[in-house]
Amino acid sequence: MANAREVRLRIRSVKNISQVTRALQAVSASKVRKAMQAMMNTRPYATKAWQVLTHIALQPGRDSLHPLLTARSEDRVELVVIITGDRGLAGAYNTNIVRFVLNEFNDKSVPVRYIAVGRKGRDLLLRRRKNIIAEFSNLPAAPSFADVSSIGRLAVDEFLSGNVDRVYLVYTDFVNMVRQVSAKKQLLPLELGIGEGRVVAFEAAAKGPAAAYIYEPGENEILDEIVPRFTALQVYQAILESLASEHAARMVAMKNATDSATELASALQLEYNKVRQQTITNEMLDIAGGAEALSKSLVQSGL
DSSP, X not given: OOOHHHHHHHHHHHHHHHHHHHHHHHHHHHHHHHHHHHHXXXXXXXXXXXXXXXXXXXXXXXXXXXXXXXXXXXXOOEEEEEEOOSOOOSTTHHHHHHXXXXXXXXXXXXXXXXXXXXXXXXXXXXXXXXXXXXXXXXXXXXXXXXXXXXXHHHHXXXXXXXXXXXXXEEEEEEEEXXXXXXXXXXXXXXXXSSOSSSTGGGGGGXXXXXXXXXXXXXXXXXXXXXXXXXXXXXXXXXXXXXXHHHHHHHHHHHHHHHHHHHHHHHHHHHHHHHHHHHHHXXXXXXXXXHHHHXXXXXXXXXX
């Protein structure tokens, strides 16, 4: 059994750790609210962009309207944009999304390239010797569309140049504070069916007859602007979803760590009390034994 000093030092260390985790929990709780607000602010624009783009691209001759809508006859190389965090202490958030990517793309019969958004995902993919063509890390705490538009532009350029034939977006979809789900979405060529994620979730709310639109100056000019921008918008919204998921996962992880540290400190305090009680008992026994020995010595000496 450890002595009282060692247990006391462990209690102090655990309490210091609990203070750090409690502070991180409070910071994450503040950040997740801001991230959720930013995520919700993008949805009306993303919804309307989706409705307009769907209306145009579902017209006859879709493949001739825009190169980003044209499916390739042969799937030779695929590109995956994976979104993770730059920091740890978020439970299994980063490992879950990387494990999801490996499960989805490890058995592909064609080469797969990766664009890593986030330092943790980049490091985990490099350890597994994956082909990373670009990485984006140290994004602002509250990224704007301009901060992340280069990611979508790179994916578009890779597709248009013929370097890849299909582009996927993998991120963590924010459901609520305690549930975040790994999601995969085909980014290019753009899928216009009912897709995954929160951008198209609002489409179900648009019931009734389809609206008739008159486009000026014309469909081709609008598609040249909307399709690349909407591709980048999907990446931006996925990053906002992932940020909210990361902060929520970190808040939950830090809360669990704080609770565990509190329980451990209580258990150590109990152990310390037992050790201290045993020490006091031993000291009292030593005093009693010494007094008994002294009494016998006095009796034997006739005093």
